Amino acid sequence: MFNNHLSHTSINYYEGIEELLFFINNKINSESFYIVDKKVYEIYKDSFFSKIINYSDNNSFIITDGEKSKNLVTVENILAKMLKIGIKTDAVVFGIGGGVTLDISGLVSSLYHRGISYVSVPTTLLACVDAGVGGKNGVDYIYKNSIGSYYNPSYYAVCKSFLASLDKKTLHEGLVEIIKIALLLDKKMFYEIYYYIINKYKSDDNSNEDLYLYPEWEVYYNCFVKKAISLKLKIVNKDYYGNNLRNILNLGHTYGHAYEKCSNFLITHGEAVALGILKILEISTNLEVLKNDKLYNEVTTLFQLLDLVKYKDTFDNDEIIKYLPQDKKNSSNGLNLILLKDIEKYVIKSVKI
Numbered sequence: 138m139f140n141n142h143l144s145h146t147s148i149n150y151y152e153g154i155e156e157l158l159f160f161i162n163n164k165i166n167s168e169s170f171y172i173v174d175k176k177v178y179e180i181y182k183d184s185f186f187s188k189i190i191n192y193s194d195n196n197s198f199i200i201t202d203g204e205k206s207k208n209l210v211t212v213e214n215i216l217a218k219m220l221k222i223g224i225k226t227d228a229v230v231f232g233i234g235g236g237v238t239l240d241i242s243g244l245v246s247s248l249y250h251r252g253i254s255y256v257s258v259p260t261t262l263l264a265c266v267d268a269g270v271g272g273k274n275g276v277d278y279i280y281k282n283s284i285g286s287y288y289n290p291s292y293y294a295v296c297k298s299f300l301a302s303l304d305k306k307t308l309h310e311g312l313v314e315i316i317k318i319a320l321l322l323d324k325k326m327f328y329e330i331y332y333y334i335i336n337k338y339k340s341d342d343n344s345n346e347d348l349y350l351y352p353e354w355e356v357y358y359n360c361f362v363k364k365a366i367s368l369k370l371k372i373v374n375k376d377y378y379g380n381n382l383r384n385i386l387n388l389g390h391t392y393g394h395a396y397e398k399c400s401n402f403l404i405t406h407g408e409a410v411a412l413g414i415l416k417i418l419e420i421s422t423n424l425e426v427l428k429n430d431k432l433y434n435e436v437t438t439l440f441q442l443l444d445l446v447k448y449k450d451t452f453d454n455d456e457i458i459k460y461l462p463q464d465k466k467n468s469s470n471g472l473n474l475i476l477l478k479d480i481e482k483y484v485i486k487s488v489k490i
């Protein structure tokens with residue numbers, strides 16, 4: 138029933154788990170295999186997984202160890218299980234979890250029998266707005282995301298209810314990717330986030346404002362998720378394979394991946410990208426691409442209030458440089474970085490490190 142052609146992803150939004158279950162149980166008439174984040178399984182075992190009609194331990198694989206699981210060994214173990222139980226080419230793989238689970242699930246789906254239908258179900262804010270959408274997947278081998286493929290899910294099922302169980306830190310990590318896309322493409326959204334956070338975390342009294350009556354996760358979902366997905370897709374649809382324009386989505390990520398690796402993945406992807414974005418604003422200022430401190434100060438305030446940059450001063454710059462892409466650091470071309478002149482005004486510049 139699913140068309141897994143690269144350009145066909147049907148994006149669907151569900152308010153609650155019951156609605157998502159209805160889709161899964163009523164629309165799927167073929168064999169399924171489920172790749173699931175362990176924490177998500179534990180939280181939603183009774184309310185969700187036990188109600189999927191064809192879900193069992195036999196046709197599922199649980200991702201247990203976060204980023205440390207994002208490797209070829211996990212991919213091989215999943216493929217081995219699928220082959221062992223004889224999953225057929227017309228079956229459907231479901232990836233249900235955060236960015237780690239979806240990166241693994243997308244890669245597995247693209248490899249099994251040279252490509253099998255894939256349904257992606259993001260359960261973190263970061264996965265909803267970034268990892269789950271755009272067709273890139275991959276695992277870490279020697280360096281971050283080094284082995285992967287482009288493979289779109291045929292169906293992208295974004296369910297609001299999953300965000301309710303995220304802890305504040307994971308929620309804020311997802312917000313970083315929304316802030317990133319806002320810095321690149323949507324000034325209005327940037328300041329909506331900025332003033333929401335300032336008022337929520339700085340102001341003494343926001344009890345009268347409607348927005349603050351809702352839990353934080355619901356505000357992010359209702360106000361920013363669809364917008365962030367559509368902004369990302371606008372870019373991806375123009376340059377799917379990242380030959381040019383799509384590279385702007387790497388804002389903060391070249392340094393971000395270096396921070397992540399340098400900490401041996403003790404800091405999370407979201408924290409690392411927040412540090413990476415600040416580093417880019419610093420470089421933009423030093424090169425006089427960014428001509429005043431306003432934006433740097435605003436983004437710093439935002440990330441500080443979100444408690445994402447507490448490890449900033451624990452990293453030694455010389456150490457970080459060792460983890461930047463090896464081939465580019467000292468070449469005459471320098472390191473290609475996305476710098477900011479202002480919000481919505483990016484430039485790609487080759488920078489000597």
Ligand SMILES: NC(=O)c1ccc[n+]([C@@H]2O[C@H](COP(=O)([O-])OP(=O)(O)OC[C@H]3O[C@@H](n4cnc5c(N)ncnc54)[C@H](O)[C@@H]3O)[C@@H](O)[C@H]2O)c1
Nearest residue numbers: 176203235236237260261263264267268273299302303406
């Ligand atoms: N492919 C892409 O385009 C792309 C884009 C951005 C990021 N990524 C990748 O995504 C990964 C980061 O994603 P992430 O931040 O979602 O990390 P993650 O998948 O490790 O999830 C973060 C934490 O949240 C937990 N979790 C997941 N859903 C939950 C829920 N509903 N309730 C409670 N806890 C839940 C997980 O168990 C984990 O502990 C990185 O590996 C990064 O490289 C990929």
